[in-house]
Amino acid sequence: MTLAEKILARAAGRKSVKPREIVTAKIDVAMSHENADVVLRAFKEIGVQKVWDPDRIVILFDHRVPAESEKTAATHQRIRQFVSEQNIKYFYDLKEGICHQILPENGHSRPGDVMVGTDSHTTTHGAFGAFATGIGATEMAGVWATGELWFMVPESMRIVVTGEFREYISAKDLILHIIGKIGATGADYRAVEFSGDTISSMSVASRMVLTNLSMEMGAKVAFIVPDKKTVDYVKERTDRKFNPLVPDADAEYVHEMKVDVSSLASTVSCPHTVDNVKPVIEVAGTRIDQALIGSCTNGRLEDLAVAAGILDGKKVASSVRLLVVPASRNVYLEAMKRGYLETFVKAGGLVLNPGCGPCLGAHQGLMAPGEVCISTTNRNFRGRMGSSESFVYLASPATVAFSAVSGVITVPDSNHK
């Protein structure tokens, strides 16, 4: 069996499962952010008094923090009250950061577990070998009531990655390249397993970039098969027991793709779909108005380190607004200690509080008609980040940092540092 099949079989109390079978699985972790407000309304409508297990529900605020409107303030208030009434043990209020960083940092993302979240990028937690996927609010209400959920067992595909990245090329360039190759529906309903030497030597944070963006090629779940690096990371952060699973040697995959990254160039996703992928050089020179570094994709310490390295002693172009959004309070603190935040501010950047920031177009740095943003985030749909007449390019932290300095989309190159 593949990793997806093994985890679902165990969670469903079965010896084995096959693709396309429908199984009911026990849920280990159920995560919601502000949309817990929609969930709790549905939960109350079901008529159950208590959630199935208050220690398995994680709730936090990240999408609109601090509240951008009175409506959101009331949403936060209703959720805090619900958390208190139901004795939800793991609640992270609006100071902590993005769900897909807070869960790993606090040991909620564990190998072999089944995790659901009312956020499409819940696939991120597959970087720790968890079967993790996004669901809707009403469905989450059902999980809060019953602790289980139906899944169709997905077919699995494997992406084998080898070679060493060249300077300034990173996991973001790799996953954009893959999405460009297979398209926005290329992994529809499937489980994706990443493997190969490049993946083994990758940092935990970089692995999360791959599983996070796998959502944008339609994946139901994405995995890095857990190894020592995974287990060490998780053990440092939780006392809860976990039982990692790995795929069988004779597991069956419907598709296998091989990528050698040694010749990979800086890559960008152009407006208005994530699979509209090109080498950066093809759009180099495009004028930008905003540069954004952050999000559940690329707001981690290593991302800020790369950007700070490029921006150190430099000035952001006067025509550009540089926004930096650390993924969590911990990332923010560490970036502060290391001087990265000072570098950003001295360069003319604006450091925002941890959270989703302007990524989803709710607040903090939206775009006017005709404006162009280059961003380390994960979606560039028309109107996503403000005006439906604005343009978003998705790229790596290095590409965004170089572009912020020059004022136009720029291929990262140490000769121009």
Next chain:
Amino acid sequence: MEPIRGRIYRFGDDINTDVIYPGKYLSITTDREEMAKHCFEAVYPDFLKEAKSGDIIVAGKNFGCGSSREQAATCLKYFGIRAVVADSFARIFYRNAINLGLPVLVAPGTASMVTHGDEIEVDLEKGSIKNCGTGETVQASKLPAFVLDILGDGGLIAHLRKKLGRGKIRGG
């Protein structure tokens, strides 16, 4: 379940949930009628002028891709859309629609069989779609029995209430 008959509103491929329900309205969490006022507002503003309650959406591939926001399915349901038929769906939207009692059917070939404004009949139990004007039909794969049960009950909440012996919701 009775077949659903209605005029179609036609969309192309890769209609994402940011387009269906813009992020700036995510702060609306409980007022479903209010959500319905913003369907497709930013990118396809004609929808709100031309579409009518009782219409059926027919789309190409990957309808509902992107964010898990349930408002994308809720706004369509409370606008009065009776069903969505597409060549394929993104999985979270598909599940959300079923959970809200909004029928969805994967029926490749439908989009190319109809033009904007045609009238069609969707038979969920048989998994068939008929163009009422031309008589042409498309056979889709049938929905699993438990999905039909959820839709028949009017969505997951009503379904769970029935299953857990909580009775019907009063006042909704």
